[in-house]
Amino acid sequence: QVQLIQSGVEVRKPGASVKVSCKASGYTFTNYGVTWVRQAPGQGLEWLGWFTAYSGNTKYAETLQGRVTMTTDTSTNTAYMELRSLKSDDTAVYFCARVAGNGDYYFDYWGQGTLVTVAS
Amino acid sequence: QSALTQPASVSGSPGQSITISCIGTNNDVGGYNYVSWYQQHPGKAPKLMIYGVSNRPSGISNRFSGSKSGTTASLTISGLQTDDEGDYYCTSYTGYSFWVFGGGTKVTVL
Numbered sequence: 420q421v422q423l424i425q426s427g428v429e430v431r432k433p434g435a436s437v438k439v440s441c442k443a444s445g446y447t448f449t450n451y452g453v454t455w456v457r458q459a460p461g462q463g464l465e466w467l468g469w470f471t472a473y474s475g476n477t478k479y480a481e482t483l484q485g486r487v488t489m490t491t492d493t494s495t496n497t498a499y500m501e502l503r504s505l506k507s508d509d510t511a512v513y514f515c516a517r518v519a520g521n522g523d524y525y526f527d528y529w530g531q532g533t534l535v536t537v538a539s
Numbered sequence: 540q541s542a543l544t545q546p547a548s549v550s551g552s553p554g555q556s557i558t559i560s561c562i563g564t565n566n567d568v569g570g571y572n573y574v575s576w577y578q579q580h581p582g583k584a585p586k587l588m589i590y591g592v593s594n595r596p597s598g599i600s601n602r603f604s605g606s607k608s609g610t611t612a613s614l615t616i617s618g619l620q621t622d623d624e625g626d627y628y629c630t631s632y633t634g635y636s637f638w639v640f641g642g643g644t645k646v647t648v649l
Binding site: 454463480519523527529531 | 573575586591596632639642
């Protein structure tokens with residue numbers, strides 16, 4: 420069965436960086452894209468960007484341009500999201516999700532989420 | 540890209556039907572048939588309920604249905620049950636490989 424398992428809780432100081440991982444199993448990793456979504460405490464979902472292993476293309480939300488990098492390691496079927504120059508309002512649960520294939524544009528399987536806390 | 544507009548909350552009694560709206564623009568909801576809906580329970584990851592405006596993934600009850608008219612998409616839950624309580628989010632593909640979410644709607648079963 421399709422699973423996305425994310426790395427554990429992270430605590431960082433303002434200005435630092437964090438790299439969250441998302442290990443996929445149960446499907447051919449290179450045939451699908453991976454997207455990242457975050458949810459600040461008590462808030463809604465915010466789309467951050469996506470990476471397609473089959474084309475190497477990435478797209479990032481304009482609000483994070485210049486601070487975020489999304490990559491994949493096809494040897495371990497793992498996606499990564501690195502966020503730099505962290506600010507307190509980057510405190511959120513970060514989710515990875517699989518982007519459905521066949522030209523569809525929705526997120527069919529999700530990771531369990533990774534809490535990132537930014538505090539001095 | 541501005542967020543899609545959803546009502547903050549919708550409520551209904553068990554067995555009733557409710558509808559959640561998701562208002563966008565011609566650049567997202569109105570321009571593409573790629574609206575999807577997600578259910579989220581507290582402390583859990585979102586769960587896909589509807590994709591491609593009106594398609595249900597395998598395992599999702601037919602009490603959940605989706606539709607679209609112009610720049611407004613809708614999710615209808617019929618025969619409301621207590622475990623339908625939670626937050627619901629719409630999202631739309633916007634072209635150029637971008638997506639946008641709605642602000643979320645809290646569903647309460649009275």
